[in-house]
Amino acid sequence: MTSPAILLALTLAPPVQILKPAHHGPLLDKAAAIFTRRVEARCGPATSKPVTIDLRVQPSSASGAYTISTHGAALRVTGHDEAGVLYGLGKLFRTSSCSDGAFRPGSWRGSSAPAGTLRGVYLASHFGNFYEAAPISELETYVEDLALWGVNAIGFAFPNWQYDSYDDPAAQANLTRLRAMMAVARASGIRVGAMVAPNQVFRTAPPELRAKPYPDDWGRRGNLGTNLCPSLPAARQYILDAWARLLDEYKATGLDFVVYWPYDEGGCGCSQCWPWGSRGFYRISRDMTELARRRYPQLQTVLSTWMFDTPPAGEWRELSDNLEKDAPWISYIMADAHEDFPRYPLDQDVPGRLPLVNFPEISMWGMSPWGGYGANPLPARLQMLWDQVKTKVRGGLPYSEGIYEDLNKIIATQFYWDPNTTAAATLREYIASEFSPAVVTEVTQAIAILEANHARRGNGSFKSPPHDTAKARALMESANAKLSPQIQTAWRWRILYLRALIDDELAKSGGIPQRATLAEPFAELIRIYHAEHVHTNRVAPPAFR
Numbered sequence: 038m039t040s041p042a043i044l045l046a047l048t049l050a051p052p053v054q055i056l057k058p059a060h061h062g063p064l065l066d067k068a069a070a071i072f073t074r075r076v077e078a079r080c081g082p083a084t085s086k087p088v089t090i091d092l093r094v095q096p097s098s099a100s101g102a103y104t105i106s107t108h109g110a111a112l113r114v115t116g117h118d119e120a121g122v123l124y125g126l127g128k129l130f131r132t133s134s135c136s137d138g139a140f141r142p143g144s145w146r147g148s149s150a151p152a153g154t155l156r157g158v159y160l161a162s163h164f165g166n167f168y169e170a171a172p173i174s175e176l177e178t179y180v181e182d183l184a185l186w187g188v189n190a191i192g193f194a195f196p197n198w199q200y201d202s203y204d205d206p207a208a209q210a211n212l213t214r215l216r217a218m219m220a221v222a223r224a225s226g227i228r229v230g231a232m233v234a235p236n237q238v239f240r241t242a243p244p245e246l247r248a249k250p251y252p253d254d255w256g257r258r259g260n261l262g263t264n265l266c267p268s269l270p271a272a273r274q275y276i277l278d279a280w281a282r283l284l285d286e287y288k289a290t291g292l293d294f295v296v297y298w299p300y301d302e303g304g305c306g307c308s309q310c311w312p313w314g315s316r317g318f319y320r321i322s323r324d325m326t327e328l329a330r331r332r333y334p335q336l337q338t339v340l341s342t343w344m345f346d347t348p349p350a351g352e353w354r355e356l357s358d359n360l361e362k363d364a365p366w367i368s369y370i371m372a373d374a375h376e377d378f379p380r381y382p383l384d385q386d387v388p389g390r391l392p393l394v395n396f397p398e399i400s401m402w403g404m405s406p407w408g409g410y411g412a413n414p415l416p417a418r419l420q421m422l423w424d425q426v427k428t429k430v431r432g433g434l435p436y437s438e439g440i441y442e443d444l445n446k447i448i449a450t451q452f453y454w455d456p457n458t459t460a461a462a463t464l465r466e467y468i469a470s471e472f473s474p475a476v477v478t479e480v481t482q483a484i485a486i487l488e489a490n491h492a493r494r495g496n497g498s499f500k501s502p503p504h505d506t507a508k509a510r511a512l513m514e515s516a517n518a519k520l521s522p523q524i525q526t527a528w529r530w531r532i533l534y535l536r537a538l539i540d541d542e543l544a545k546s547g548g549i550p551q552r553a554t555l556a557e558p559f560a561e562l563i564r565i566y567h568a569e570h571v572h573t574n575r576v577a578p579p580a581f582r
């Protein structure tokens with residue numbers, strides 16, 4: 038007879054049993070823990086015999102590659118490395134389901150290897166947005182979830198222009214937060230990088246070292262007024278000293294890559310620095326790399342070409358010439374733009390024939406406040422943009438202002454894994470795994486309506502008359518009724534459900550938020566984003582005052 042204690046233990050066992058090799062590293066333990074947490078959150082404790090999953094590491098094709106296979110009663114996830122085991126567990130999770138508390142493995146078996154080596158996101162932490170404001174444990178969970186989708190790099194930026202110096206208490210508080218975020222990312226096998234505008238400095242920098250104005254005829258290059266001219270020896274030394282100190286600030290967490298940013302912010306128009314992208318910027322970024330590799334010899338570098346040649350100044354051409362002559366020091370060239378992708382790297386060889394990565398805008402496009410109306414899924418737009426570059430681009434760092442664009446982030450990063458996948462395929466996998474396989478059709482239809490009604494004016498009203506908002510809401514209501522209680526209350530579901538509700542209410546009220554219907558939905562979004570203390574109105578729902 039089974040004792041009550043044993044019965045209790047059986048009832049509370051996780052729905053999966055993980056077998057690990059005798060010798061393994063911390064990432065394998067982390068992978069098993071992330072997978073088990075997600076399965077338990079979806080299925081609850083096991084009500085029947087747990088499913089056995091056997092984890093193996095066996096070098097195969099590429100870092101991150103994995104195979105899922107069946108061996109007798111057990112499933113086996115074999116990774117090229119421990120990261121591959123993590124990504125394989127992610128695939129297993131997304132292609133499986135739960136019923137009556139039991140984990141039901143899906144039928145997907147086979148192998149997959151990533152095409153892109155830089156599958157990242159840039160998490161902007163400012164304005165009191167989620168990345169700045171959420172408890173670090175919540176951010177840790179979020180980063181682990183990204184790792185399960187194959188994300189292997191996160192960029193962070195230290196906003197020096199806001200501060201007097203590194204010893205400014207506000208600067209130290211920002212660095213403490215950055216280090217905490219970097220530590221949780223690294224624990225999930227994610228590489229961490231610094232996004233830097235090389236000549237942007239503290240607001241207290243000597244005025245005589247400041248940069249000269251540069252052409253910005255199209256008003257796209259941004260200038261907060263704290264840029265130095267690195268062709269002045271004292272300014273160059275100031276920049277390198279500040280950089281050395283920042284590298285030391287990251288000593289505890291380590292640093293895997295740097296992304297150098299030319300404009301918005303940055304730039305100098307003096308005769309030595311101009312054209313900035315191929316002269317002043319190029320030289321100071323190379324000097325900073327030399328300094329950084331003394332501390333971090335394996336450091337990779339991404340040279341961004343943001344706003345190169347807008348207007349034309351020969352920056353792309355001269356960058357190519359530089360890279361033909363110089364010893365290699367750049368790992369990736371990054372390109373993207375506010376609108377159409379720059380033509381140069383599509384029509385010509387990428388400078389230095391280096392891997393090209395992008396910087397897609399997934400957070401702010403066409404809707405303000407960002408995330409203010411809930412989720413902002415843009416699968417059709419992201420597919421359209423990807424189709425323009427997919428034969429050339431092999432990775433990137435989508436710009437993220439918050440978790441409301443989780444779906445866009447996942448769509449973008451899956452293009453890096455497999456350039457030939459589609460946004461529609463990722464959408465189906467996301468809906469099935471985050472919500473339920475039973476609601477894929479309805480939620481896909483609802484998202485198409487939300488995307489068609491996406492564009493807003495500055496005051497938040499619809500740019501063109503909204504269509505089918507009641508239908509989208511009804512589809513989400515119908516799907517909601519089919520979900521388990523734990524999914525109905527999960528934030529990924531709530532932000533999408535609230536978007537359909539909010540759009541429908543706004544359509545009924547001519548785009549003007551009504552307190553009676555929208556105060557609580559907006560308040561719930563604020564709670565999910567931890568946006569109670571935002572510094573601007575850009576990253577929280579419209580407030581009722």
Ligand SMILES: [Zn+2]
Pocket residue numbers: 248249265266267268269305306307308309310311317
């Ligand atoms: Zn200069």
